[in-house]
Amino acid sequence: MGALGIIASGTMIAQTIHMAIPYACAALGGVLSERSGVVNIALEGTLLVSALASIVGTLATGSALLGASAGIVGGALVGLLHAALVVRGRMDAIVSGIALNLIAAGSSRFLLRALYGSSSNSPRINDWAYEGSSSSILRTLLDPFVFSTLLAIAFTAWLLRRTRFGLHLRACGEDPSAAQAVGIRVQSVRTAAVVLGGALAGLGGTALAFELRQFQSGMSGGRGFIALAAVIVSGWRPWPAAAACLIFASLEALQIVLQNQTRVPGQLLAVLPYVATLGVLALVGKRKRGAMRAPAGIAKDPE
Amino acid sequence: MNRALWPSTVIGLATGWIAFCLVVWLYGCSPRAMAVLVFEGTWGTSYGAGQVLFKATPLLFTGLAFDMGLRAGLVNIGGEGQLALGSLAAGVVGAHLPANTPMFAALPVALGAAMAAGAIWALIPAVLKVRYGAHEIISTMMLNSVASSVIGLALGAGGLALVGTVRTADIVHGARLPRLDVVFEGFTGSAASFAPLVGLLVAFAVTASYRRTRFGREISLIGANPVAMRAENVPVDSRLGQALVASGALAGAASLGTVLGYKGYFEEGLGSGAGFVGIAVAILGRGTFVGLIFAALLFGTLQQGGLAVNAFVPKELMDILTGVVVCGVALADRRFSRLSKGAA
Numbered sequence: 049m050g051a052l053g054i055i056a057s058g059t060m061i062a063q064t065i066h067m068a069i070p071y072a073c074a075a076l077g078g079v080l081s082e083r084s085g086v087v088n089i090a091l092e093g094t095l096l097v098s099a100l101a102s103i104v105g106t107l108a109t110g111s112a113l114l115g116a117s118a119g120i121v122g123g124a125l126v127g128l129l130h131a132a133l134v135v136r137g138r139m140d141a142i143v144s145g146i147a148l149n150l151i152a153a154g155s156s157r158f159l160l161r162a163l164y165g166s167s168s169n170s171p172r173i174n175d176w177a178y179e180g181s182s183s184s185i186l187r188t189l190l191d192p193f194v195f196s197t198l199l200a201i202a203f204t205a206w207l208l209r210r211t212r213f214g215l216h217l218r219a220c221g222e223d224p225s226a227a228q229a230v231g232i233r234v235q236s237v238r239t240a241a242v243v244l245g246g247a248l249a250g251l252g253g254t255a256l257a258f259e260l261r262q263f264q265s266g267m268s269g270g271r272g273f274i275a276l277a278a279v280i281v282s283g284w285r286p287w288p289a290a291a292a293c294l295i296f297a298s299l300e301a302l303q304i305v306l307q308n309q310t311r312v313p314g315q316l317l318a319v320l321p322y323v324a325t326l327g328v329l330a331l332v333g334k335r336k337r338g339a340m341r342a343p344a345g346i347a348k349d350p351e
Numbered sequence: 352m353n354r355a356l357w358p359s360t361v362i363g364l365a366t367g368w369i370a371f372c373l374v375v376w377l378y379g380c381s382p383r384a385m386a387v388l389v390f391e392g393t394w395g396t397s398y399g400a401g402q403v404l405f406k407a408t409p410l411l412f413t414g415l416a417f418d419m420g421l422r423a424g425l426v427n428i429g430g431e432g433q434l435a436l437g438s439l440a441a442g443v444v445g446a447h448l449p450a451n452t453p454m455f456a457a458l459p460v461a462l463g464a465a466m467a468a469g470a471i472w473a474l475i476p477a478v479l480k481v482r483y484g485a486h487e488i489i490s491t492m493m494l495n496s497v498a499s500s501v502i503g504l505a506l507g508a509g510g511l512a513l514v515g516t517v518r519t520a521d522i523v524h525g526a527r528l529p530r531l532d533v534v535f536e537g538f539t540g541s542a543a544s545f546a547p548l549v550g551l552l553v554a555f556a557v558t559a560s561y562r563r564t565r566f567g568r569e570i571s572l573i574g575a576n577p578v579a580m581r582a583e584n585v586p587v588d589s590r591l592g593q594a595l596v597a598s599g600a601l602a603g604a605a606s607l608g609t610v611l612g613y614k615g616y617f618e619e620g621l622g623s624g625a626g627f628v629g630i631a632v633a634i635l636g637r638g639t640f641v642g643l644i645f646a647a648l649l650f651g652t653l654q655q656g657g658l659a660v661n662a663f664v665p666k667e668l669m670d671i672l673t674g675v676v677v678c679g680v681a682l683a684d685r686r687f688s689r690l691s692k693g694a695a
Contacts, residue, residue, distance in 0.1 A: 089488060137682045142426055142488065146630055147677040154670025161665035162378065273492045280489075313508045315500040322493040326479065333484030 060301060062188040066259060068290075068297035069197050070095060070268075073252025074275035075282075075289040076204045077127070077245035083208060083284055084241035085221040085345045089145030090130045091249050092272030093152030098123035098253030100156045103263040104163065106173045115173070116254045123250015124243050126152065131242040135235050141347055149272075157265050170263040193255040197290075200248050204286040217241050221343035228350040249275075270322065277325045281332050284343060292328075296321050356637050359683035363635055364649075366679030367672050374671060378664050385660050392659025393652045399659075401531060401541025407651025408608035409434070409622050411550045413629025414647055415557050416469075416601035418638050420487075422561060423570040423594040424577065429476060429491025430602040431626025432498030433469035437603025439502055440468035441610040442617025443511055445522030457525030461611055462604060469603020470596045472498060477592035487595065495626070506619060518618035528612040544612030551644065553604065558640040570594045602626065628654070631673045635680050 074091045081088035101122030106115025126148060133144040157167055164170050188194055208214040219227040220234045220241075228234050249272075256271070257263050274296050275289075282288035303317040372382040393399045413430040420427035444464035448457050475494060479485040506512035511519055528545050532538040560567035569590050573580045581587045609622040628650050635650075636643035650673060657666030 133678060133682065139678070139681050143634065143677065143681040146426075146428065147674045147681065150627060150631070150674030150677065151671055154667050154672075154674060158374075158665050158667035158671060161667060167665075167667070270492060270496050273489050277489050277493075313504055315504040315507070319497045319500045322496045325493050326475075326485070326490055326497075329485035329490055330479050330483035333479070333486075 060305060063304075064294065064298045064301040065188055065194055066191070066255075067300050068294045069193050069259075070252040070256040070271050071275045071278060071293035071296055072197055072290040073200065073255065074249045074272050075278045075293050076200055076286060077123075077247075077249030077252075078276050078279040079208075079282075079284055079286050079289055080204060080217070080245035080248065081127075081130075081242045082279060082346060083221045083343055084217045084238045085224055085343060085348060086131070086134055086238050086242050087141040087145070087347055088130065088242065088245065089142060089273070089276065090126060090148040090152075091275055092268050092270065093145075093149040094123050094126040094246050094249040095253040095256060095268040095272050096152045096156050096266070097126050098250035099257035099267055100159060100170075100263045101250075102254035103170050103173060103257050104159070107171065112173070112258070116251075116258070119254030119257070120247050120250040123253055124247035127243040127246020127249070128239070130246070131239040135238045135242070138349065153266065156263070160263070160265060168265050172262045173258075174261075193251075193258070196251060197255070200251060201286050201290045204248070208286065213237070213240070218343075220345065222345050224345045224348050224350040227345075234350045274321060274325050277329055280342075281328050283341070296324060299324050356639070356642065356684070359680050360635065360637075360642075362683040363676045363680030367676040370672055370675040371668070374668055375664055378668075380663050385664060388659050388663070389652070389656030393655045397535075397537030398539070398541045399655065401538035401543035402655045403648065403651045404531070404547040405542040405544070405608060405613065405651075406654045407647040408546045408550045408612075409605035409625040410628050410632050410650050411547075411554055411643060411647035412605035412607070413602050413625050414632025414636055414643050415554055415629075416598045416605075416633075417630045418633035418636065418643065419557065419570070419594055419598040419601060421633055422574045422638060423591055424574040425591060425595055425598070426488050427473065427476075427491050427595055427598045427602075428488060428630065429473065429494050429599070429626070430605075430629050431623065432491070432495040433472045433599040433602035434605045434622055434626050435498050435502055436472045437465035437469035438606035438610050438617050438622050439505060439511075439519070440603070441465035441526075441606040442519040442522060445526035445611065446520040446616070448523045448526060450523050452523055452525040454525045457523055458528065458611065461522065461526040462607055465603040465606045465610070466600040467603070470600040473596050473599020473602075474592075477595040480595070481588045481592040502619060516618075517620075519616050521616050522611070526611060527615055528607065530612075542613045544608065546608035546612040549607060550647075553601075554643055555640055557601070558638065558643065561638070566590070566593070602629070605629075628673055631677045634677050637680075637684070 074095055077091055077094065078088055098119040102115045102119025105118025106112050109115065130144055130148055133139045134141045160170060161167050208218065216227065216232045216237050219232055220237050224234045256267060260267070275293060278289050278292035278296060281292045299320040303320050306312060306317050307314045375382045375385045393403050413434060416430050417427055441461045441464055445457070445461040448460065472494060476487045476490040479490050480487050506517055513520060531543040531545060561571050562568065569580070569585055573585065573587055573590055577587050605622060605625055610617050614621060632643060632646040632650055636646035653669040653672060657669035660666065
């Protein structure tokens with residue numbers, strides 16, 4: 049089968065959807081966090097920590113379900129730390145994100161050495177049986193991670209638009225002083241948003257690790273940052289952000305197919321998602337008005 | 352150092368120390384014994400001290416690079432990629448010079464190539480920011496990943512590597528920065544070259560330029576208040592772009608200690624990690640000459656000390672501490688409160 053045939057095939061689509069999950073979950077975390085007014089570049093570290101937590105949890109308990117829960121809790125904890133530093137400690141969100149990413153990278157390698165005596169990867173988990181490359185679209189959609197990611201997107205959209213908490217969250221992101229003036233507890237709402245966002249990103253990190261059935265050092269590979277780009281392109285909205293993630297993931301899947309099918313050097317193809325991100329940022333960078341603009345109260349404290 | 356900077360510095364260091372004790376203790380080792388090991392492996396011998404200087408030098412350059420961005424209100428987390436491409440350029444240009452090029456010509460050319468490569472790599476996010484309004488955090492991060500692919504491509508398909516290896520050919524003799532043990536016997540065996548001394552001079556020149564040159568003053572003022580500077584008819588956008596490019600050049604110059612001063616060639620991964628630790632150096636050093644030198648030495652000590660305790664506690668402990676110190680300093684210092692404005 050030629051490269052084109054593979055690209056159009058069901059396998060490819062299924063693979064793309066699988067690859068989109070870490071991006072999409074991290075992007076949801078970014079949407080929740082930034083709509084509440086907290087810049088979150090710690091998503092990268094969140095993916096890493098939750099990926100490790102899910103594998104450690106699975107290996108320790110022997111249950112994939114408990115492992116996945118550990119991954120989600122791990123993500124929420126990184127979110128809690130970020131919120132504690134930024135919302136309560138009034139630390140700059142970017143510095144906090146950089147520091148948390150450093151700590152996540154360091155501590156994941158530290159724990160790999162401490163727990164498994166290897167600085168590159170964990171042992172593999174076995175008891176997670178789903179067809180990662182199943183060609184049937186329906187089976188892909190019923191895959192637990194795909195299914196829960198779709199649920200998470202719908203939940204985030206519903207939460208932001210239809211609930212009182214979502215209204216408060218958006219108010220904190222648009223004008224924290226006004227939100228505080230009408231009695232919204234800005235710090236609590238923001239903390240809740242960042243923790244929830246961390247948990248969603250944790251789902252993504254778990255999916256990332258389960259896809260490979262092991263943790264690998266630095267396995268987040270910039271996905272957290274690409275997810276942030278997706279958040280920006282989408283105008284900080286859940287469904288469009290997930291759609292943008294699907295496009296980035298299709299480039300990643302394309303790269304893997306082309307690597308096997310063509311003589312183009314792999315490194316040239318590996319840059320596809322990153323270069324696409326750069327291009328997309330350039331396209332939307334100057335857009336400042338209308339529905340696609342950033343939350344106005346981002347990185348502002350209530351007066 | 353400015354007196355107002357002391358409390359947050361002390362708090363940052365104290366946080367790091369507590370984290371060190373906590374992690375080592377949780378790991379089941381004695382913090383006191385490990386601290387002694389760290390000291391003995393670093394400042395305890397002249398070899399160890401030489402190794403610390405060797406490790407601290409790239410950190411000083413990447414720290415200066417991040418600090419220059421920070422002054423202008425930019426977050427250049429692309430030091431890693433800028434350093435990698437600078438190192439590649441230093442190795443390739445250094446190897447292609449005529450074999451008998453004298454040092455006074457070869458060294459500046461090789462270092463210039465490294466700085467140019469770093470600057471060009473930083474020019475991409477600079478253009479994306481100034482022309483298209485793309486925030487530099489994500490673009491510089493993406494370019495780190497692109498840089499590692501570009502380097503793999505240049506070494507492999509580009510044919511810059513020696514056959515069957517991931518390293519370039521040896522640079523010519525004139526492009527090699529002499530080792531420090533030529534002058535100080537005690538450093539024999541350590542990787543320290545004259546690069547720390549050059550780094551000292553560069554750090555002094557760069558930090559002084561913020562007060563003494565027009566460009567330096569302008570970017571510092573832009574960092575403090577871009578709106579006012581625009582009103583003063585300062586070309587804010589082009590200054591920001593220039594600051595980012597200069598920052599990339601400084602990151603590229605970090606190859607001075609690794610390619611030109613130590614290995615004598617470039618290999619994949621040489622100097623990696625310095626780009627990120629440089630961020631910590633800049634945040635702890637707070638833009639003062641003494642602060643940056645001190646911070647680079649501290650994190651250099653941690654990196655070398657990590658090797659000393661590695662048999663008992665994984666050396667990645669030191670990467671954790673680096674992040675913790677950043678948190679401690681930034682929590683205690685209000686200067687880090689305006690960066691995220693306008694960020695995504």
